[in-house]
Amino acid sequence: MSVIAPSTSRSRRRGRSNGTAGLLLAGPFALLLLGTVLVPVGYAIYLSLFTDRLSGLGFGGPQRVFVALGNYGEALADPAFQASISVVAVYALLQIPIMLGLALLLALLLDSAVVRLRQIWMLAVFLPYAVPGVIAGLIWAYLYSPGVGPMADLLWFDPLGADGIMASVVNISTWQWVGYNMIIFYTALQAVPRDVLEAARVDGAGAIRQALAIKVPLIRPTAFVALVFTTIGSLQLFTEPRVLQTFTGAIINSWTPSLYVYDLAFLSGDYGLAAAASVLLALASALLSALVMRMSNRRSR
Structure with a gap:
């Protein structure tokens, strides 16, 4: 026992x-x-497999019909959806380097001994992040409006016109999010070993050399995480163009994928196609995030 x-x-x-x-x-x-x-997510995938069609002569009302992947093919073949993807691609290529580069530069300046009144500068740059996106869009929309705000007179292009609307949206997003990413970078810079910086200073490395050769490489994982979040946010661009849409005709209902989904779901009532487009957008976000993280892991190794 x-x-x-x-x-x-x-x-x-x-x-x-x-x-x-x-x-x-x-x-x-x-x-x-x-x-x-x-x-x-599961309910969106379920909706994407169906569509509403009229039966017979249409007297019986619309009926839900199973179409499998038909909505996905229709969304991918829609020129409006393709154009919206190209718009966010251009937006991401412009906004991500500008915003992250400016946030990193400000964080490096705050981390150095050059800037005085560091806390006040941090609060001033971070404050736009505390402003709700709709309010920020309205503020800049009035600043862009001719006869109301000064921006239309100071700039050499129409900020609400077809040629300047992209720059206007990029400016609003950068103004609102640069402080948030600056805080992320600044927090990462505080974890850089000071003895390493002191040794570099003794060897004759100046502030710029320390920033480029020591600080930036050591916070590269944090930069990649910020890049992933910013990329996902770029694909989901909605608030800024939706607010500016009431002030200009340069932004149509399908200007971005999120506006395209919003128009299909709440204005056209085509929930199946809207769900399929949203699932495709989610898959694109996941694939880009995985690609960026893979690049990050490869650089780390």
């Missing part, structure tokens, strides 16, 4: 209690993830 040692029994009970405590602590997060992410 085997006898279980008291210490072994206590270890097992302790392991079971730790497992129960872990499940209880993870429960609220799991429920939140299920209710706000998994269920909506």
Whole structure:
């Protein structure tokens, strides 16, 4: 007859209690993830497989018809959806380098001994992030409006015209998000070992050399994370063009993929096609995020 040692029994009970405590602590997060992410995504995928069609002569009203991947093919073949993808691609190529580059430059300046009143400067740059996106869009829309704001008279192009609307949207996004990313970069710079910087200073490296050769390489993982979030945000561009749309005719209902989905779902009532376009947008965001993270891991190795 085997006898279980008291210490072994206590270890097992302790392991079971730790497992129960872990499940209880993870429960609220799991429920939140299920209710706000998994269920909506699953329902969007379900809607994307159906479409509403009139039966017979149309007297019976629309009926939901299973079309499998038909909505996905229709969305990909739609010239409006293709044009919206090209718009966010141009926006990302312009906004991401400008915004992240400016945020990194400001963080490096704040981390150096050059800037005085550091806390005041940090608050001033970060403050636009605290402004809601709709309010920020309205502020800049009035600044861009001829006869109301000064920007139309100071600039050599019409900020609400077809040739200047992209620059206007990039400016609004950069103004609002540069402070947020600056704080991320500045926090990462605070973790750079000061003894390494002191050794570089003793070897004769100046402030610029330290920034380029030591600080920037050491915070590269943080920069890649910021790049992933910014890329996802670029694909989801909605608030700024939606607000400016009431001030200009240069932004149409399908100017960005998010506006395209909004128009299909809430203005046209084509929920199946809207769901398919949103799923395609989510897949594009996931693929780009995976690509950027793969590049980050390769650079780290």
